[in-house]
Amino acid sequence: MQRIGVFVCHCGTNIAATVDVKAVAEALSHEPGVVVSQDYQYMCSESGQNLVKDAIKEHKLTGIVICSCSPRMHENTFRKAAAAAGLNPYLVEIANVREQCSWIHKDIATATDKAVILGKAAVAKVHLNAPLTSMESPVVKRALVIGGGIAGIQTALDIAEAGFDVDIVEKQPTIGGKMAQIDKTFPTLDCAACILTPKMVEAAQNEKIHIHSFSEVTDVKGFVGNFTVTIKKKARYVDETKCTGCGLCTEKCPMKKVPNEFNMGLDNRTAIYIPFAQAVPKVATIDPNYCLMMKTGKCGVCSKMCSVGAIDYKQQDQLIEEKYGAIVVATGFNPIKLDKFDEFAYSHSPDVVTSLELERLMNAAGPNGGTLLRPSDKKHPHTIVFVQCVGSRCDDEKGKPYCSKICCMYTAKHAMLIREKYPDTEVYVFYIDVRTPGKNFDEFYRRAVEQYNVHYIKGMVGKVTPKSDGQLDVQASDLLANEQLHINADMVVLAAAIEPDKTARPLATMLTTQMDTNDFFTEAHPKLRPVESATAGIFLSGACQGPKDIPETVAQASAAAAKAIGLLCKNSITCNPCVAQSDELMCNGCSSCEKVCPYGAITYTDKEFRMPDRTTAIRRVASVNPAVCQGCGACTVACPSGAMDLKGFSNSQIMAEVDAICK
Amino acid sequence: MQEAMISKAKALLADGTVTRVIGWKRGEFVYDVTPAVFESAQELDEGFVYDDFTAANVSKYLIKESRKEGKILCFLKPCDTYSFNQLIKEHRIIRENVYIVGIPSDGKLDAEKIKSKGITGILSAQRDGDTVKVETLYGIETLPLADAMLEKCLSCKSKKHVIYDELIGEDGEVIDSDRFDMVEKLENMTAEERFEFWRSELSKCIRCNACRNVCPACSCEKCVFDNPQSGVENKAPADSFEENMFHIIRAFHVAGRCTDCGECSRVCPQNIPLHLLNRKFIKDINSLYGEYQAGEDTTSRSPLTNYDTEDCEPKIVHERGVE
Ligand SMILES: Cc1cc2nc3c(=O)[nH]c(=O)nc-3n(C[C@H](O)[C@H](O)[C@H](O)COP(=O)(O)OP(=O)(O)OC[C@H]3O[C@@H](n4cnc5c(N)ncnc54)[C@H](O)[C@@H]3O)c2cc1C
Ligand code: SF4
Numbered sequence: 001m002q003r004i005g006v007f008v009c010h011c012g013t014n015i016a017a018t019v020d021v022k023a024v025a026e027a028l029s030h031e032p033g034v035v036v037s038q039d040y041q042y043m044c045s046e047s048g049q050n051l052v053k054d055a056i057k058e059h060k061l062t063g064i065v066i067c068s069c070s071p072r073m074h075e076n077t078f079r080k081a082a083a084a085a086g087l088n089p090y091l092v093e094i095a096n097v098r099e100q101c102s103w104i105h106k107d108i109a110t111a112t113d114k115a116v117i118l119g120k121a122a123v124a125k126v127h128l129n130a131p132l133t134s135m136e137s138p139v140v141k142r143a144l145v146i147g148g149g150i151a152g153i154q155t156a157l158d159i160a161e162a163g164f165d166v167d168i169v170e171k172q173p174t175i176g177g178k179m180a181q182i183d184k185t186f187p188t189l190d191c192a193a194c195i196l197t198p199k200m201v202e203a204a205q206n207e208k209i210h211i212h213s214f215s216e217v218t219d220v221k222g223f224v225g226n227f228t229v230t231i232k233k234k235a236r237y238v239d240e241t242k243c244t245g246c247g248l249c250t251e252k253c254p255m256k257k258v259p260n261e262f263n264m265g266l267d268n269r270t271a272i273y274i275p276f277a278q279a280v281p282k283v284a285t286i287d288p289n290y291c292l293m294m295k296t297g298k299c300g301v302c303s304k305m306c307s308v309g310a311i312d313y314k315q316q317d318q319l320i321e322e323k324y325g326a327i328v329v330a331t332g333f334n335p336i337k338l339d340k341f342d343e344f345a346y347s348h349s350p351d352v353v354t355s356l357e358l359e360r361l362m363n364a365a366g367p368n369g370g371t372l373l374r375p376s377d378k379k380h381p382h383t384i385v386f387v388q389c390v391g392s393r394c395d396d397e398k399g400k401p402y403c404s405k406i407c408c409m410y411t412a413k414h415a416m417l418i419r420e421k422y423p424d425t426e427v428y429v430f431y432i433d434v435r436t437p438g439k440n441f442d443e444f445y446r447r448a449v450e451q452y453n454v455h456y457i458k459g460m461v462g463k464v465t466p467k468s469d470g471q472l473d474v475q476a477s478d479l480l481a482n483e484q485l486h487i488n489a490d491m492v493v494l495a496a497a498i499e500p501d502k503t504a505r506p507l508a509t510m511l512t513t514q515m516d517t518n519d520f521f522t523e524a525h526p527k528l529r530p531v532e533s534a535t536a537g538i539f540l541s542g543a544c545q546g547p548k549d550i551p552e553t554v555a556q557a558s559a560a561a562a563k564a565i566g567l568l569c570k571n572s573i574t575c576n577p578c579v580a581q582s583d584e585l586m587c588n589g590c591s592s593c594e595k596v597c598p599y600g601a602i603t604y605t606d607k608e609f610r611m612p613d614r615t616t617a618i619r620r621v622a623s624v625n626p627a628v629c630q631g632c633g634a635c636t637v638a639c640p641s642g643a644m645d646l647k648g649f650s651n652s653q654i655m656a657e658v659d660a661i662c663k
Numbered sequence: 664m665q666e667a668m669i670s671k672a673k674a675l676l677a678d679g680t681v682t683r684v685i686g687w688k689r690g691e692f693v694y695d696v697t698p699a700v701f702e703s704a705q706e707l708d709e710g711f712v713y714d715d716f717t718a719a720n721v722s723k724y725l726i727k728e729s730r731k732e733g734k735i736l737c738f739l740k741p742c743d744t745y746s747f748n749q750l751i752k753e754h755r756i757i758r759e760n761v762y763i764v765g766i767p768s769d770g771k772l773d774a775e776k777i778k779s780k781g782i783t784g785i786l787s788a789q790r791d792g793d794t795v796k797v798e799t800l801y802g803i804e805t806l807p808l809a810d811a812m813l814e815k816c817l818s819c820k821s822k823k824h825v826i827y828d829e830l831i832g833e834d835g836e837v838i839d840s841d842r843f844d845m846v847e848k849l850e851n852m853t854a855e856e857r858f859e860f861w862r863s864e865l866s867k868c869i870r871c872n873a874c875r876n877v878c879p880a881c882s883c884e885k886c887v888f889d890n891p892q893s894g895v896e897n898k899a900p901a902d903s904f905e906e907n908m909f910h911i912i913r914a915f916h917v918a919g920r921c922t923d924c925g926e927c928s929r930v931c932p933q934n935i936p937l938h939l940l941n942r943k944f945i946k947d948i949n950s951l952y953g954e955y956q957a958g959e960d961t962t963s964r965s966p967l968t969n970y971d972t973e974d975c976e977p978k979i980v981h982e983r984g985v986e
């Protein structure tokens with residue numbers, strides 16, 4: 001006979017304000033098998049837990065139901081409490097009467113009814129719970145960092161510092177990310193290269209760090225502590241182990257008209273190239289779309305120039321497989337494309353540029369050697385208009401609904417740097433509002449206004465029209481003065497919204513991690529677990545999780561590293577015992593389950609069976625590797641015969657819940 | 664055709680390629696043609712039948728037969744080869760133990776349909792172009808072919824054999840059939856009309872299990888309807904809801920695996936158009952995940968046990984659910 005205890009939590013007023021907790025406890029006390037039903041203000045507090053523990057001992061409970069917040073919040077807390085009182089932790093069920101009830105209902109009567117129903121379902125389920133025991137699984141002491149921007153670099157350095165091997169997979173020929181393209185950095189205005197490149201070199205020189213540049217992750221299998229990852233090293237047609245990065249080939253390459261992506265297409269590079277002088281690894285890469293040798297079979301200049309014989313026109317993509325205990329995602333961001341913002345004439349005039357393009361135009365290693373010149377005629381601009389929030393905080397599908405967070409600060413930076421270097425240039429900034437929270441940030445912005453006399457105008461630019469004299473007519477409204485403005489500008493700079501890298505979504509699918517509707521990776525808890533993904537063993541670093549500036553990125557990168565190190569330090573981890581199991585007598589061996597298992601946990605064996613008609617037959621049957629299974633339950637749904645079942649969430653348990661709800 | 668098949672079977676038995684032959688034999692009436700296993704030339708001469716009433720798909724029998732000693736010869740019509748392939752894909756048939764001879768089919772006759780036209784005492788049927796001449800105890804009756812042919816043949820999807828060791832006759836092509844027309848009609852009904860349609864059809868079910876037993880996709884070692892633990896175990900057809908659930912559960916179970924062989928509707932003694940449930944699934948799968956024909960090959964993954972980033976989002980259920 002089951003002896004079940006029910007514990008209804010008030011969660012302060014979180015639950016109790018909308019759910020009549022006493023009535024719920026009363027109603028559930030009449031459910032079959034329930035011997036004690038109580039309510040308490042904070043069930044998760046020490047005294048709340050003691051109440052549960054005492055009841056388990058006093059009433060010799062065989063199962064407990066906690067009506068409280070989501071199991072993601074406190075299931076573990078109550079499992080531990082049960083274990084401490086001698087009850088198997090898997091005999092605990094949580095009825096979520098907060099997130100799924102009190103928080104979403106206004107009417108006390110309906111919310112109370114629903115809470116009772118949720119409680120009944122949990123009681124019906126706990127009747128069928130079986131005690132489960134966890135197993136241990138070993139941890140591979142190596143981490144993978146996907147993305148080699150400042151986030152990925154910092155995470156890798158910290159993990160390596162703790163003594164673990166770490167691989168960086170970067171899809172570009174060099175690590176560095178967006179920070180490598182930036183000129184100077186707010187709020188201190190130190191040069192990005194001066195603070196980034198030493199870190200890049202440190203990463204390259206650290207013997208614990210292995211950089212796979214020009215590479216991509218193509219497959220991820222396994223689970224926390226034991227991921228198997230396939231990395232595609234894309235053919236760069238240059239032998240990385242031989243190339244010394246002398247750059248002779250890039251000087252002699254006759255194909256000189258390739259848009260230079262590092263300089264945002266503002267100048268050209270050669271078909272064989274090293275993105276920039278401080279690239280890491282400093283290895284040349286051939287762009288097969290432009291290489292004459294590869295397109296026409298005639299040329300081979302680089303091969304002749306290269307004294308170490310590193311050029312290999314026949315190089316193939318190479319797949320390597322490696323095991324990792326932890327994975328950190330650091331795939332960063334990109335500015336959005338501006339093709340939907342015709343009003344700003346971005347596609348019509350070379351003098352309308354994005355902020356990232358401006359970074360290159362102002363950079364000493366950029367196309368103009370650091371002198372700010374108009375792209376169209378290479379003349380010094382005297383009037384520059386900045387437009388903020390281009391595509392940010394946008395309520396139609398042209399742009400993004402969120403604030404890109406970094407634009408107010410970098411625009412202030414740009415305005416200030418220009419006024420500092422070219423005091424004869426008038427700078428206008430059109431803004432919706434200026435958002436500069438952060439240490440020394442508002443002071444920074446005020447310096448732009450007060451000390452550098454940047455004209456900050458509250459209002460949006462309506463239209464930018466290129467004129468026949470080469471100037472740009474900027475039509476805008478000044479909301480504070482309530483007047484329409486026309487500014488005759490030499491250049492317009494657009495603070496384009498930022499979005500996650502396009503490869504993030506397929507990557508999330510491979511990693512079975514979650515993303516939000518904007519494709520930013522979702523953290524396990526927005527406040528309490530900001531650098532972990534909801535998938536165990538996968539951590540988040542930098543702008544791939546949400547818009548961030550460098551200080552925040554680096555803080556998060558180190559935090560993600562700390563979490564990864566915490567995992568790698570363990571020799572083994574406790575596995576979730578709620579795993580799938582197939583009933584061999586019912587299994588058809590059809591492979592449906594194996595096909596849907598995202599973790600590759602299912603294999604097949606041919607076994608001899610005694611059949612009901614007294615014959616023996618060899619049958620192909622599924623078996624689940626409990627160390628690999630993550631208990632997602634995909635297989636149980638795919639199994640046509642119902643042979644596959646999930647411990648702790650068995651078909652009969654779920655049916656019992658449904659029945660209890662429908663009763 | 665029957666003669667050619669018998670001599671092929673004899674030759675394969677004689678040279679030791681196979682030890683048994685699965686074919687068909689006649690029962691009490693001319694149109695009672697059911698699968699049977701033959702082990703010798705003599706048995707073949709005595710009982711092997713292949714005619715216009717030979718519609719049964721033998722693929723499912725090979726689950727058991729291919730696990731026995733020795734190789735078995737089977738004759739597969741184009742539609743049967745899809746079922747066979749699907750069973751190979753599901754690891755249910757041991758391919759090495761089966762020798763397949765593909766046979767052409769230009770459609771089979773439906774005795775129930777003929778009888779429904781008031782023709783009884785059927786002795787034989789002769790096809791003649793667009794008509795069928797039926798010899799009965801009471802004389803000769805002629806009716807249009809369309810009135811005598813099985814539904815599954817009228818909306819034939821393919822005359823191509825997707826798997827075989829050898830063929831008798833020429834292979835055909837995949838056909839651009841109108842098999843989804845009726846599904847579309849049902850889709851265009853209001854929810855109430857559709858509910859009424861299915862209510863009235865499914866309430867005829869006597870739960871004889873014929874559809875399940877004949878279905879090549881229903882090949883589970885232990886069917887959920889026979890499993891006391893499943894909660895949907897075989898029950899007397901007492902409650903109409905239970906009955907409706909039976910067919911819906913079955914349709915879900917075979918979704919993505921049903922090749923649309925049409926056997927369910929062919930064997931239903933109550934003439935319930937069960938194939939329409941399966942075709943609705945097939946049509947939805949085609950439109951949501953791209954064209955997919957179960958059993959077309961042995962390796963491709965059914966969209967329902969596959970995931971790719973192009974897949975529709977679950978909210979489609981809601982969107983489609985709104986009238
Ligand atoms: C115009 C502009 C000016 C800025 N100025 C400042 C400033 O002055 N101060 C400041 O604090 N911040 C500034 N920022 C913000 C700063 O750039 C970001 O905070 C920082 O770059 C975020 O680093 P990250 O590593 O997360 O992303 P990223 O720099 O975007 O790096 C991500 C890396 O991952 C790689 N990657 C992406 N997908 C994959 C994949 N699937 N596989 C492998 N590799 C992949 C990318 O190639 C890239 O190298 C500025 C941003 C812009 C746009
Ligand atoms: S529950 Fe099934 S599908 Fe999910 S991981 Fe375990 S074996 Fe694989």
Ligand code: SF4
Pocket residue numbers: 582586587588589590591592593594621622638639640641642643644
């Ligand atoms: S899906 Fe079910 S029947 Fe098929 S192999 Fe897996 S456990 Fe066996």
